[in-house]
Amino acid sequence: MTKQSIGIGLLGLGIIAGQVAKVLLEKADLLAEQVGCPVILRKIKVLPVDLEKEPARRLPPELLTTDEDQFFADPAIDIVVEAIGGENPALAYLQRAISGGKHLVTSNKEVIAKHGAALKTLAQQHGVGLRYEGSVGGGIPLIAPFKYDLVANDIKGIFAIINGTTNYILTRMGREGIDFPSALKSAQELGYAEANPENDIEGIDASYKLAILSSLAFQTDVRPEDIYREGISRISRRDFQYAQELGYAIKLLAIAKQIDDAIEVRVHPALIPEDSFLAKVDGVYNAILVEGDLVGKVLFFGEGAGALATSSAVIADVISSARDIVLGISDRATVKLDSGKKIIPMAEIETQYYLRINVADQPGVLARISKVFGDHLISISSVIQKKVDEETQTAEVVIMTHPAREKAMQQTLQKLGQLDVVKEISNFIRVETD
Amino acid sequence: MTKQSIGIGLLGLGIIAGQVAKVLLEKADLLAEQVGCPVILRKIKVLPVDLEKEPARRLPPELLTTDEDQFFADPAIDIVVEAIGGENPALAYLQRAISGGKHLVTSNKEVIAKHGAALKTLAQQHGVGLRYEGSVGGGIPLIAPFKYDLVANDIKGIFAIINGTTNYILTRMGREGIDFPSALKSAQELGYAEANPENDIEGIDASYKLAILSSLAFQTDVRPEDIYREGISRISRRDFQYAQELGYAIKLLAIAKQIDDAIEVRVHPALIPEDSFLAKVDGVYNAILVEGDLVGKVLFFGEGAGALATSSAVIADVISSARDIVLGISDRATVKLDSGKKIIPMAEIETQYYLRINVADQPGVLARISKVFGDHLISISSVIQKKVDEETQTAEVVIMTHPAREKAMQQTLQKLGQLDVVKEISNFIRVETD
Numbered sequence: 001m002t003k004q005s006i007g008i009g010l011l012g013l014g015i016i017a018g019q020v021a022k023v024l025l026e027k028a029d030l031l032a033e034q035v036g037c038p039v040i041l042r043k044i045k046v047l048p049v050d051l052e053k054e055p056a057r058r059l060p061p062e063l064l065t066t067d068e069d070q071f072f073a074d075p076a077i078d079i080v081v082e083a084i085g086g087e088n089p090a091l092a093y094l095q096r097a098i099s100g101g102k103h104l105v106t107s108n109k110e111v112i113a114k115h116g117a118a119l120k121t122l123a124q125q126h127g128v129g130l131r132y133e134g135s136v137g138g139g140i141p142l143i144a145p146f147k148y149d150l151v152a153n154d155i156k157g158i159f160a161i162i163n164g165t166t167n168y169i170l171t172r173m174g175r176e177g178i179d180f181p182s183a184l185k186s187a188q189e190l191g192y193a194e195a196n197p198e199n200d201i202e203g204i205d206a207s208y209k210l211a212i213l214s215s216l217a218f219q220t221d222v223r224p225e226d227i228y229r230e231g232i233s234r235i236s237r238r239d240f241q242y243a244q245e246l247g248y249a250i251k252l253l254a255i256a257k258q259i260d261d262a263i264e265v266r267v268h269p270a271l272i273p274e275d276s277f278l279a280k281v282d283g284v285y286n287a288i289l290v291e292g293d294l295v296g297k298v299l300f301f302g303e304g305a306g307a308l309a310t311s312s313a314v315i316a317d318v319i320s321s322a323r324d325i326v327l328g329i330s331d332r333a334t335v336k337l338d339s340g341k342k343i344i345p346m347a348e349i350e351t352q353y354y355l356r357i358n359v360a361d362q363p364g365v366l367a368r369i370s371k372v373f374g375d376h377l378i379s380i381s382s383v384i385q386k387k388v389d390e391e392t393q394t395a396e397v398v399i400m401t402h403p404a405r406e407k408a409m410q411q412t413l414q415k416l417g418q419l420d421v422v423k424e425i426s427n428f429i430r431v432e433t434d
Numbered sequence: 435m436t437k438q439s440i441g442i443g444l445l446g447l448g449i450i451a452g453q454v455a456k457v458l459l460e461k462a463d464l465l466a467e468q469v470g471c472p473v474i475l476r477k478i479k480v481l482p483v484d485l486e487k488e489p490a491r492r493l494p495p496e497l498l499t500t501d502e503d504q505f506f507a508d509p510a511i512d513i514v515v516e517a518i519g520g521e522n523p524a525l526a527y528l529q530r531a532i533s534g535g536k537h538l539v540t541s542n543k544e545v546i547a548k549h550g551a552a553l554k555t556l557a558q559q560h561g562v563g564l565r566y567e568g569s570v571g572g573g574i575p576l577i578a579p580f581k582y583d584l585v586a587n588d589i590k591g592i593f594a595i596i597n598g599t600t601n602y603i604l605t606r607m608g609r610e611g612i613d614f615p616s617a618l619k620s621a622q623e624l625g626y627a628e629a630n631p632e633n634d635i636e637g638i639d640a641s642y643k644l645a646i647l648s649s650l651a652f653q654t655d656v657r658p659e660d661i662y663r664e665g666i667s668r669i670s671r672r673d674f675q676y677a678q679e680l681g682y683a684i685k686l687l688a689i690a691k692q693i694d695d696a697i698e699v700r701v702h703p704a705l706i707p708e709d710s711f712l713a714k715v716d717g718v719y720n721a722i723l724v725e726g727d728l729v730g731k732v733l734f735f736g737e738g739a740g741a742l743a744t745s746s747a748v749i750a751d752v753i754s755s756a757r758d759i760v761l762g763i764s765d766r767a768t769v770k771l772d773s774g775k776k777i778i779p780m781a782e783i784e785t786q787y788y789l790r791i792n793v794a795d796q797p798g799v800l801a802r803i804s805k806v807f808g809d810h811l812i813s814i815s816s817v818i819q820k821k822v823d824e825e826t827q828t829a830e831v832v833i834m835t836h837p838a839r840e841k842a843m844q845q846t847l848q849k850l851g852q853l854d855v856v857k858e859i860s861n862f863i864r865v866e867t868d
Contacts, residue, residue, distance in 0.1 A: 139729035141583035149575035152749030294746035295573035302732035315586030
């Protein structure tokens with residue numbers, strides 16, 4: 001079967017879809033050369049409201065349709081590019097496209113994180129490819145490295161800054177000593193954070209991306225709800241001051257680790273040594289550190305979002321899908337999710353901890369606090385006591401621990417809260433030194 | 435055609451080949467799962483001298499052969515993995531394997547840099563794959579990103595630290611204020627530099643790697659001899675002192691840039707801003723910054739050499755080749771080298787410059803020096819004058835320029851050398867701020 005051309009159908013006409021359409025039209029020669037035949041944008045399925053917007057006006061009107069039945073029935077479409085975002089109706093569209101024998105390209109992290117395993121099975125049944133490089137890290141190659149380039153490795157761990165919004169906020173807080181609400185407001189004004197910032201600042205977006213990466217890395221169906229998750233809103237500038245004093249930066253990390261035959265997956269703020277590579281990743285950039293048994297540590301860094309960067313990944317996926325169609329094959333690498341690796345409950349993980357506690361300024365307090373740690377076999381690595389508030393007669397104590405089990409730490413926190421000398425456990429942040 | 439198994443023939447049994455053999459044997463299950471059928475190491479072609487060495491003794495004797503005719507005629511071998519290194523006899527072996535219809539995997543940067551274009555043509559004629567991910571950057575994915583992941587981009591530039599030995603030496607010099615001979619000696623003692631270090635310290639190794647990457651990035655047959663090349667042996671600790679004072683690090687950079695429809699390719703030491711990502715890449719690590727029109731700047735970082743890291747890339751290539759054989763196809767992405775992009779002569783490039791000059795300590799010297807720059811329309815951005823040597827009545831002047839054309843700079847250097855007040859042009863290093 002020799003294809004004369006490859007037809008593309010685009011779902012959506014938001015910022016990313018608009019950019020994808022632009023590249024498909026403007027770089028038609030490059031695509032044809034890479035694929036070996038013309039790659040032609042056949043149809044764009046839009047909402048009636050999209051027709052009034054700027055991207056639609058720049059495009060030939062015959063490309064646009066609001067009729068989804070017509071779109072999915074179009075025999076000239078070989079590859080469906082989904083760029084709507086969100087779970088619905090994207091999921092139903094993806095299922096419909098696959099069932100219709102179309103190859104699929106998407107940058108939809110939510111759908112892939114929640115329904116990736118089912119969609120992969122469906123795609124395999126229908127002999128079509130399902131590609132989603134743009135779903136994590138914008139244009140930074142991440143899906144392909146796990147599927148192809150690092151496939152000889154047993155992956156030991158992933159340590160990633162994969163949400164630009166929170167990294168921007170934390171960078172501003174760390175550099176300028178401003179508090180969280182001001183940094184968030186500034187991020188919103190600059191368009192880095194949305195009006196409703198929950199998805200970013202609560203780590204939901206990062207957990208989708210970690211679910212996608214860790215599923216690939218550990219051949220396990222890791223779902224967003226499997227991932228322990230904490231956001232950044234309770235980080236204060238005081239935490240930054242102490243962290244800097246102790247030689248640490250604070251980042252929202254997405255962590256996946258293999259321990260024996262099980263894995264831990266978590267998204268939370270963490271203190272990391274200020275001379276580590278991830279500590280130097282500032283602003284809206286993303287960086288993903290992967291450790292494999294053969295390759296050692298490799299780091300991927302770049303713009304983690306944005307229409308232009310994401311279109312780099314989407315178009316690469318379109319080219320790969322088109323090459324497959326020309327060769328008469330579907331995606332070559334079959335992703336298996338049957339490794340049977342268990343997910344370690346959060347209570348069982350082991351890491352180090354930073355605590356900031358507000359205590360009564362009286363003799364013997366530190367001894368009583370230290371005793372609680374000792375009772376739970378947690379060993380303290382450093383203590384800072386300062387900032388006596390004359391008015392309330394309280395002091396602030398900052399404690400860093402050696403590695404300890406989360407369960408013991410949670411019990412310690414509970415007991416500390418019951419001490420009459422402890423006024424408040426102001427914050428509690430994990431410390432990652434890997 | 436359903437393959438029952440894929441057979442591997444390994445050329446060589448040095449450190450990398452020994453590691454590749456080890457992974458092929460120890461990770462046989464992983465390979466079989468990835469490929470869909472067993473991947474079996476059939477034969478290792480060794481030299482008689484190899485038989486006495488450690489790797490050979492750990493392997494089943496029936497795997498080893500010193501008979502190359504037998505090796506190349508073996509019908510059970512589907513993929514030949516070349517891990518001899520060097521130009522000869524590797525080139526002849528690769529040609530023989532391709533002509534015999536074997537798919538090829540190599541980590542040989544010299545052969546690919548010098549003969550890549552011809553080998554690719556030969557491989558296409560015989561319908562076999564030619565993969566060489568391990569030839570640049572150890573296990574860091576670099577070849578695949580250019581062939582697949584970044585293929586939608588017009589590549590604007592590559593800025594890379596791709597020689598671990600020189601980066602180790604420069605890191606030691608920068609940190610400890612030691613001079614080049616001491617740092618080299620230390621690198622040799624630690625096994626990071628060879629007894630004859632020329633290949634590394636003169637930038638030859640880096641130029642091979644840049645030839646490979648820039649050929650892919652710009653679809654042009656860039657050969658090592660096309661690349662302007664300077665080594666690091668003339669960098670002194672004085673240069674590091676001044677660079678640090680001015681806010682710069684010194685690195686051996688491999689640079690490829692697209693300017694309009696032409697490219698510049700060069701390997702030389704460079705001052706780079708100390709807060710740039712590449713400035714923070716220390717020791718034997720490699721980092722490759724790629725800039726594309728869509729993706730923006732992406733950075734790949736990791737161990738750039740070593741048997742373990744390189745085996746990660748070689749085994750990934752073996753798996754990709756084996757998948758192709760199972761599917762009955764050869765490498766999907768055809769690398770074209772016919773873009774017709776011209777290579778810009780070194781005299782025509784534009785960059786900034788750092789000069790360290792030894793001058794007579796007398797009035798009017800700076801005016802006379804500055805005039806020479808002005809005569810060649812080169813504008814000076816900063817000047818440091820210090821270190822008067824009482825005995826010789828000389829002073830040291832350090833000059834940084836704004837962007838200027840190399841040709842004008844070379845003429846300036848020549849004229850400066852003719853001034854009676856200039857005792858010596860002690861050093862001249864390019865400054866890269868991109």
